[in-house]
Amino acid sequence: MQMSKTKSLSLGLQHVLAMYAGAVIVPLIIGAGIGLSNAQLTYLIAIDIMMCGVASILQVWKNKFSGIGLPVVLGCTFTAVGPIIAIGNSYGIESVYGSILVSGLAVVLIARYFSKMIRFFPPVVTGSVVTVIGITLIPVAFNDLAGGQGSENFASPMNLAIGFGTLFVILMIFKFGRGFVKSIAILLGIMIGTGVSAFFGLVDFSAVGESSWFHLPQVFYFGMPEFHLAPILTMILVAVVSLVESTGVYFALGDITDKELGEEDLKRGYRAEGLAILFGGLFNSFPYTTFSQNVGLVQLSGVRSNHIIYIAGGMLILLGLVPKIGALTLAIPTSVLGGAMLAMFGMVISYGIKMLSNVDFEKQENLMIVGISVGMGLGVTAVPELFAALPERISVLTDSGIVMGSLTAIILNIVFNIRKAPAVNAEKASREQHVTG
Template identity: 35%
Template sequence: MTTPQSVDTRLPLGQLALFGVQHVLIMYTGCVTVPLVFGAAAGLDRATIGLLISADLLVAGVITVVQSLGVGRVLGARLPIVCGATFVALTPMILIARQYGLPAVYGSMLIGGLVGLALAWPFAMIVRYFPPLVSGTVLTVVGVSLIGVAGGLIVGSDPKADSFGAPARLALAAVVLVIATVLTCLGRGVWSRLGVLIALIAGVALAIPMGLLHLDGVSAAAWFGLPRPFRFGAPQFPLAGVVAMSVVVAVVFAESTASLLAVSEITGKRLSRNDIARGLAGDGLSAVLAGVFGSFVDTVFNQNVGAVATTRVHSRYVTAVGGAILVALGLVPRLGAVVAAVPGPVVGGVGLVLFATITVVGVDTLRRADLTDRVNFTIAAVSIGVGLIPVLTKDMFTKFPSSAQILLNSGITLAAVTSFALNLVFNHTRVGAIARRDAIVRPTAAGDTPDAVTA
């Protein structure tokens, strides 16, 4: 039986290295997909995307080490967790970049991180206001809204280009999708867990004879180098961007809290409120470092949580070694340049798998909410609808001020605010009791919407 002390077990050096590498391989594709998607959507060149990847790996490594080992009484959950770039921040970052530019993206992220550091301890006290009803709704909207981004990478960014929507691009993405699906479903052990990464590598190999892989500029990238602070210029702080990134950090807090509690359950180490607060402060620090070095907000990677459960290796020193490996990879800009050369259809095919997975995770999370209750059912429905309307109805807010469009066009922000507010009103005030007073909810058949009858 696993004991609480198992997270503090120090394994032999060889095992530490082996399991640390495994953690990196499990999370690597998801981690680097974020800068690849953001860079393509923001219209950045491959050299710049390569720099984003290096910074992404470096910050993810630092935060993973911090979360695994801790820093005094202020940072780190001291659990076997691996952190990496979250997809939650993608849409707001893209919107801010298009409206204000990269200095505003990272200025907004920097302030959002500082807000997160300030709110880590208070948030740990009010985490009950972010139940599965809220987090599941937001994750569902995140996944659905990003599927369109994956589609854009597959067909291309320039509708006037001859290659836009070319059958070859669609075929390549389809092959990547098939490989990832087959390996994930039929593979055993490591083959299943690395199915997406293998599909990405296979897609790159297929892109070579198709003339879709362009490695020009890779040789110009240095073998070793540190990310330069504020590489994209002095940070800017548009109010709409700061608010959007602060909401992102709050959503990441809710997501990370659920993951921390899951790891606690797996390892048997009971978490105090301070443990959770230190873990959330690590997320806030990731946003601060991301704002300085041009990276991305980090969260606990659930696929690595699954690896901890599957392997039964609970030592936090294993994930600390994985973090050290990520730091080392982040110090090799040429590696980032190679990854940045991955063709759009390949990234889009992999992204389609990852983003759809986020959607299903959101739906699965909502299953833990009581959706047979008509109030909860309505909260989820309205929040998802509000979150998806700017995604499915383009340019509906064009007559609003440009600063307001950052918030209004972000379905993630709208879904988070709507679900949080409705849950607060109907599940934590007397309004909810009034709404449910005369309702008796009948069990429903699969696929039916719940209905209520008057008592």
């Protein structure tokens, strides 16, 4: 059935709002970490939002060379935040973008080989990865619900009331809404939460007044890229880790949309991600990867159309070109976004559990894989200083609960399932040979 333009635009806007806070926070953290000026930070935020749109369109557009063809939204990867700050402070911002360019090219080149590793991602791995992603993002939602980490009124009764009130509105709309209204429960919850916040004087429109009306992207805005071995190797590692995370998201969306993914699909998806990283390096934004909060939104809304992602991508490009319009979304209180995030991240966890329902838990090995990988992801998230004494060069692995949980699931599956299979087959063949002999 053909959807009206109003409904399509509303659903596209809902995807934009779902990922906007996560997309904006990365340039804010990196800008503060490497000492960018206000003008540089304004450019960084605008170009990041625009490139999120370009990257999403590249991924949803399925062609012979690239594109997974699923309702995927891409944003800057949180895994790269620490390494980018470290590279920027040690080698300069030009080296940051040199390493991003090389890592993007590396992803495009290794896509065909990485896609052949599909046997390393059975449901016990992908289900664990998606579950870990959802669980480790819950603290982000709660920090925002409380007003944002470091804010003066963190966890104030007003912030908690607005955050949980937004969540309650979303749940009530989802419970009693019908059809289209139910599908945009997140968007309506954010709008109602923002309206109530405005009534109490908690909505700040100052960013709108300070922003310009129009902005054009520039190639190498921060200067010509520089290439140093250590930063390049670091960013390639970040990119490979992002591919592991993205693989879980691909399979989750494939399950939601009833599409079975094969080696060719993964290869095109990885190539699209590599192209997105390349564009990030050219226009001085960031490496891009799949945003899992939008997976929860696809499941929650029940709308699985790629057409909606094209609309969301176009909106993000427009927001990046017109900073004043984009600044309107900055007026949404953090606690409102936190309440909405809690619903979306919760759905990511639920879908991870659903994927795990296809796993044979009669095998103790599978119980161990799920238990240890989820435990590792949650443990690193809850106790981030656990690996603080280790060298900084491996912090890209140890600082992220998502990365640690994902790698644990992959390694344990190899140890317990993949390596075990050849040995079992060899033993069986030996017995048969003995009998026939």
